[in-house]
Amino acid sequence: MHGLKVGETVTVRPPRNDFPLGDWNVPALLVAGGIGVTPLVSMVTECRRRERPVRMLYASRSRDQMLFVDELRHLLGDDLSLHADEEAARPVDVASLVDSCPPDEELYVCGPQALLDALLDEARRRGWPPERVHFELFSAPPMQLGDQPFDVVLARSGQTLRVGDDQSILACLEAAGCDVLADCRRGECGVCVVPVLDGEVDHRDHVLSTAERDAGKTIQICVSRARGSRLVLDL
Ligand code: FES
Missing domain, CATH: 3.40.50.80 (Nucleotide-binding domain of ferredoxin-NADP reductase (FNR) module)
Incomplete structure (x- = not known):
């Protein structure tokens, strides 16, 4: 909003509820x-x-x-x-x-x-x-003891970025000027999901099912990390 100028047009969406009261028929x-x-x-x-x-x-x-x-x-x-x-x-x-x-x-x-x-x-x-x-x-999950830096390869651009031990993939991508989707930044909403082409994921989100985690084909980049030294993402 700080960058808006008089006369500019902005798109406004209604508020989104990420914590709705599910099924009304059960206690x-x-x-x-x-x-x-x-x-x-x-x-x-x-x-x-x-x-x-x-x-x-x-x-x-x-x-x-x-x-x-x-x-x-x-x-x-x-x-x-x-x-x-x-x-x-x-x-x-x-x-x-x-x-x-x-x-x-x-x-x-x-x-x-x-x-x-x-x-x-x-x-x-x-x-x-x-x-x-x-x-x-109310807060993003903290980095865990023993977290290591790792490389993220962006398959479409061929770019390789280094994710710091105290940095999320999302933060690293944003710092590099990549335009990526994100919302909650806490691993809850699912918006930041990205397809994984190679590498093992350390899943730390609350969105993916056990089957999706085991398949290892997607990652929530706001919280999850690489288990090894490198992840290749379809970005
Ligand atoms: S931004 Fe919500 S799960 Fe990553």
């Missing part, structure tokens, strides 16, 4: 971690308005860091559970939480990566289909 469990409660307040309101069965777990480090508690109590009554790590002297018991879900309940999670990873892990272990867990993160 929903909303799990908020810290500030992740923000979008869930609206979701609770909408579920109540449309009479969708809903319950919520709101976890935070301490009670005084919790927001919207009065509003949520008013909306949810006994269907609201609060968990303060400091009072409980432990984090949320994620395994018990997943065990408490009836077979048709969908899970909606908004919070830190660790909470999401734990919930996804427990859900996977119980054989839940991926589409039963919906989530939104």
Whole structure:
């Protein structure tokens, strides 16, 4: 927007919801971690308005860091559970939480990566289909210890770029002036997917299915990396 001049024409699209309230015919469990409660307040309101069965777990480090508690109590009554790590002297018991879900309940999670990873892990272990867990993160996943630089070859232009150990492929391409599509930059939306022609991918996204990961033919370039020293992309 900073570069716009008076009289220029811009294309405006309506807002896109990357975290919609899926199937209205089944109950929903909303799990908020810290500030992740923000979008869930609206979701609770909408579920109540449309009479969708809903319950919520709101976890935070301490009670005084919790927001919207009065509003949520008013909306949810006994269907609201609060968990303060400091009072409980432990984090949320994620395994018990997943065990408490009836077979048709969908899970909606908004919070830190660790909470999401734990919930996804427990859900996977119980054989839940991926589409039963919906989530939104507030930050891009951090680089992992031991991440190494690697080369990305752009097959169409023949260009080779070096991706730093603390850099995403997306950031590297943008720094090189490539015009690539991206949206969430957190591995959630799927927009930045690129076909892989050669090399092994270290998948770190939350979009691709297990079959797609195993096939190794696509990569979400905002978060995923190369397992070896080189990836060839169809760009
Ligand atoms: S930009 Fe959303 S998955 Fe990469």
